[in-house]
Amino acid sequence: xxxxxxxxxxxxxxxxxxxxxxxxxxxxxxxxxxxxxxxxxxxxxxxxxxxxxxxxxxxxxxxxxxxxxxxxxxxxxxxxxxxxxxxxxxxxxxxxxxxxxxxxxxxxxxxxxxxxxxxxxxxxxxxxxxxxxxxxxxxxxxxxxxxxxxxxxxxxxxxxxxxxxxxxxxxxxxxxxxxxxxxxxxxxxxxxxxxxxxxxxxxxxxxxxxxxxxxxxxxxxxxxxxxxxxxxxxxxxxxxxxxxxxxxxxxxxxxxxxxxxxxxxxxxxxxxxxxxxxxxxxxxxxxxxxxxxxxxxxxxxxxxxxxxxxxxxx
Amino acid sequence: xxxxxxxxxxxxxxxxxxxxxxxxxxxxxxxxxxxxxxxxxxxxxxxxxxxxxxxxxxxxxxxxxxxxxxxxxxxxxxxxxxxxxxxxxxxxxxxxxxxxxxxxxxxxxxxxxxxxxxxxxxxxxxxxxxxxxxxxxxxxxxxxxxxxxxxxxxxxxxxxxxxxxxxxxxxxxxxxxxxxxxxxxxxxxxxxxxxxxxxxxxxxxxxxxxxxxxxxxxxxxxxxxxxxxxxxxxxxxxxxxxxxxxxxxxxxxxxxxxxxxxxxxxxxxxxxxxxxxxxxxxxxxxxxxxxxxxxxxxxxxxxxxxxxxxxxxxxxxxxxxxxxxxxxxxxxxxxxxxxxxxxxxxxxxxxxxxxxxxxxxxxxxxxxxxxxxxxxxxxxxxxxxxxxxxxxxxxxxxxxxxxxxxxxxxxxxxxxxxxxxxxxxxxxxxxxxxxxxxxxxxxxxxxxxxxxxxxxxxxxxxxxxxxxxxxxxxxxxxxxxxxxxxxxxxxxxxxxxxxxxxxxxxxx
Ligand SMILES: Nc1ncnc2c1ncn2[C@@H]1O[C@H](COP(=O)(O)OP(=O)(O)O)[C@@H](O)[C@H]1O
Ligand SMILES: [Mg+2]
Numbered sequence: 005x006x007x008x009x010x011x012x013x014x015x016x017x018x019x020x021x022x023x024x025x026x027x028x029x030x031x032x033x034x035x036x037x038x039x040x041x042x043x044x045x046x047x048x049x050x051x052x053x054x055x056x057x058x059x060x061x062x063x064x065x066x067x068x069x070x071x072x073x074x075x076x077x078x079x080x081x082x083x084x085x086x087x088x089x090x091x092x093x094x095x096x097x098x099x100x101x102x103x104x105x106x107x108x109x110x111x112x113x114x115x116x117x118x119x120x121x122x123x124x125x126x127x128x129x130x131x132x133x134x135x136x137x138x139x140x141x142x143x144x145x146x147x148x149x150x151x152x153x154x155x156x157x158x159x160x161x162x163x164x165x166x167x168x169x170x171x172x173x174x175x176x177x178x179x180x181x182x183x184x185x186x187x188x189x190x191x192x193x194x195x196x197x198x199x200x201x202x203x204x205x206x207x208x209x210x211x212x213x214x215x216x217x218x219x220x221x222x223x224x225x226x227x228x229x230x231x232x233x234x235x236x237x238x239x240x241x242x243x244x245x246x247x248x249x250x251x252x253x254x255x256x257x258x259x260x261x262x263x264x265x266x267x268x269x270x271x272x273x274x275x276x277x278x279x280x281x282x283x284x285x286x287x288x289x290x291x292x293x294x295x296x297x298x299x300x301x302x303x304x305x306x307x308x309x310x311x312x313x314x315x316x317x318x
Numbered sequence: 319x320x321x322x323x324x325x326x327x328x329x330x331x332x333x334x335x336x337x338x339x340x341x342x343x344x345x346x347x348x349x350x351x352x353x354x355x356x357x358x359x360x361x362x363x364x365x366x367x368x369x370x371x372x373x374x375x376x377x378x379x380x381x382x383x384x385x386x387x388x389x390x391x392x393x394x395x396x397x398x399x400x401x402x403x404x405x406x407x408x409x410x411x412x413x414x415x416x417x418x419x420x421x422x423x424x425x426x427x428x429x430x431x432x433x434x435x436x437x438x439x440x441x442x443x444x445x446x447x448x449x450x451x452x453x454x455x456x457x458x459x460x461x462x463x464x465x466x467x468x469x470x471x472x473x474x475x476x477x478x479x480x481x482x483x484x485x486x487x488x489x490x491x492x493x494x495x496x497x498x499x500x501x502x503x504x505x506x507x508x509x510x511x512x513x514x515x516x517x518x519x520x521x522x523x524x525x526x527x528x529x530x531x532x533x534x535x536x537x538x539x540x541x542x543x544x545x546x547x548x549x550x551x552x553x554x555x556x557x558x559x560x561x562x563x564x565x566x567x568x569x570x571x572x573x574x575x576x577x578x579x580x581x582x583x584x585x586x587x588x589x590x591x592x593x594x595x596x597x598x599x600x601x602x603x604x605x606x607x608x609x610x611x612x613x614x615x616x617x618x619x620x621x622x623x624x625x626x627x628x629x630x631x632x633x634x635x636x637x638x639x640x641x642x643x644x645x646x647x648x649x650x651x652x653x654x655x656x657x658x659x660x661x662x663x664x665x666x667x668x669x670x671x672x673x674x675x676x677x678x679x680x681x682x683x684x685x686x687x688x689x690x691x692x693x694x695x696x697x698x699x700x701x702x703x704x705x706x707x708x709x710x711x712x713x714x715x716x717x718x719x720x721x722x723x724x725x726x727x728x729x730x731x732x733x734x735x736x737x738x739x740x741x742x743x744x745x746x747x748x749x750x751x752x753x754x755x756x757x758x759x760x761x762x763x764x765x766x767x768x769x770x771x772x773x774x775x776x777x778x779x780x781x782x783x784x785x786x787x788x789x790x791x792x793x794x795x796x797x798x799x800x801x802x803x804x805x806x807x808x809x810x811x812x813x814x815x816x817x818x819x820x821x822x823x824x825x826x
Contacts, residue, residue, distance in 0.1 A: 176429035195398030
């Protein structure tokens with residue numbers, strides 16, 4: 005047993021943690037932007053799936069991985085604009101609109117995929133992203149391989165964390181976004197177009213969610229399966245709460261989830277006599293426990309879930 | 319009727335009409351505002367003052383009419399357009415972000431083309447404004463830590479920071495202690511002296527007389543008069559505003575003060591933020607007597623009332639009803655021990671707006687209408703019909719949804735519910751806030767009747783007129799403590815005002 009938990013094991017586990025965390029980070033960052041402006045986007049699970057499917061098919065047909073990523077971002081934007089139309093412009097319930105988008109996307113993803121590839125015996129594959137070693141750093145022992153020999157999308161995800169943090173807390177746009185999310189009336193009365201800000205935040209967040217989905221089919225795996233997202237969108241929703249709507253803490257949660265996900269995969273291999281389903285549950289179980297203990301101290305944006313209307317009737 | 323002024327009008331509003339469903343809030347209103355003047359917009363609640371100014375601020379759009387700013391026709395579709403044209407408005411209900419700092423609340427959205435927040439430059443500009451207008455608030459304080467008076471300063475600074483030359487203030491003194499009002503007036507005079515203009519909305523005549531150069535009186539959506547302040551009087555304005563002679567109800571003293579019914583001793587309570595809001599407070603209420611608790615809102619009155627209603631935990635001290643302690647955590651026990659609850663927030667904890675009038679009338683005593691496991695709706699209907707009649711509640715019927723009633727009639731529902739249970743003790747928090755003169759007068763009469771029937775009344779209010787008209791004893795609450803208490807006959811407005819501002823020493 006001791007031989008199993010050695011340095012190679014550790015390096016592998018850390019690398020897996022980073023990889024597993026990446027789609028969660030994309031989704032969590034996207035969701036944080038949307039929720040900071042006051043809109044809960046429960047369409048995330050479906051948007052990630054559509055991103056995964058669109059990215060995969062685009063790459064399959066064009067041979068370009070980056071075109072796939074771009075297409076996934078675009079489809080994320082489109083679906084989020086639909087979300088914005090329903091929940092911001094029409095002012096419908098954010099819960100219902102978001103779940104509606106997820107249901108629509110789930111059906112649509114399968115439909116378009118089947119339409120495009122039919123039902124072959126073995127699913128088509130693409131040549132996925134290959135790791136990009138960063139000179140010098142990737143030679144460091146243990147962490148070099150784990151942290152600095154990763155897909156470019158991984159580096160982008162980790163760069164996004166401080167960027168989103170700076171955007172939200174150090175820029176004038178961030179202040180506008182946070183004000184719209186906390187008190188849309190205050191924003192309106194200083195001349196900010198509340199619904200425009202919310203729409204733009206949803207769109208930007210949607211792009212990130214789409215890319216998070218594409219990571220799953222273009223880097224993590226090399227094919228599209230309907231269960232490829234497998235609840236990761238919901239995990240992102242949990243991570244936003246876990247991180248108290250802060251990108252850095254939210255990413256911390258994503259890393260914890262990635263670590264547990266990587267660990268359970270390895271434990272499946274070690275204790276192969278135990279049904280593997282039990283291990284699959286671990287990251288989700290810990291997420292629930294973490295959420296239950298942490299979320300009592302969190303404070304959501306005060307304007308979350310409330311469509312904004314001037315109180316003008318008639 | 320227009321008062322001739324040598325100065326140029328900065329704002330001209332022509333025949334503005336605005337309708338909400340079936341209410342005509344503004345009916346063909348004309349209003350002019352001149353350079354460097356303070357214009358008071360006077361009118362009772364519901365006269366249409368807020369609506370008119372929201373139209374000038376671009377928050378509402380008028381159904382018809384024209385607006386000219388500095389001679390040019392404008393069509394504001396949002397506050398953004400109004401701000402661009404130098405119009406700023408401080409609403410009666412503030413719109414601030416409590417979790418952000420004063421500076422963040424003020425500067426948000428004002429950085430044209432600058433991506434990063436330049437807090438240093440913004441702070442310099444803000445401090446300069448603060449000195450110029452005497453509006454001192456710590457730029458780095460979080461808004462939730464500020465008392466209402468300072469929050470209002472933040473709202474005014476928001477407008478000044480955007481270089482407003484036309485400043486609208488909607489009932490700004492409603493939340494201020496008398497000394498704070500003086501400060502505000504000084505700020506407004508400085509502002510006007512720079513050649514800018516102020517619209518000061520109020521229904522308080524003495525303030526209008528003190529601060530304004532000109533008064534426009536609005537009643538039932540129409541301009542009924544316009545006067546130079548120097549050429550009118552409080553009495554004339556009152557008559558214009560109400561449309562008939564205003565007879566002030568004379569003070570009628572308690573006929574007979576009875577036994578102590580409720581004794582609060584050494585009470586300490588925390589507010590929702592976990593800060594001590596009531597400190598070591600003691601108070602006794604006697605049968606057949608109205609004790610007023612004067613003070614600007616937010617000084618612990620709400621927390622005290624909630625302890626008496628049984629839904630806020632006390633940290634220290636005791637509340638005794640007769641010789642029984644009032645249990646915490648049981649609003650039911652409070653009701654059963656004879657406390658009648660007239661809460662400050664009648665829309666949220668007083669009534670359930672989506673239930674019917676009759677259901678609301680039975681809310682705290684529905685067990686009286688039990689028939690086995692169900693409710694005897696026929697008895698409930700009879701009960702409601704009687705109360706609607708007795709309290710002249712204007713409604714389509716007992717089955718009408720409460721939301722459809724006006725503010726005054728909603729308050730009558732609460733009054734009817736509470737008084738019909740003949741409580742020994744009545745706690746009335748801001749019972750006439752937001753009501754028009756007629757409805758307020760009715761509430762006052764009912765409270766006096768209850769006192770004469772032997773109830774002990776605690777009247778929590780910030781309206782000094784109301785306090786002097788009703789109460790037998792006046793206590794003043796400031797930052798959680800009672801600053802002082804006097805009998806009605808010995809009380810003077812000056813002394814009460816000083817206490818309300820936190821000044822302890824006695825007047826000469
Ligand atoms: N948003 C609204 N929706 C429906 N009715 C309104 C609205 N705002 C104001 N009113 C109605 O218009 C009338 C004028 O209101 P308002 O302008 O607030 O008066 P004031 O400020 O003088 O007290 C009132 O009868 C009020 O009930
Ligand atoms: Mg008003």
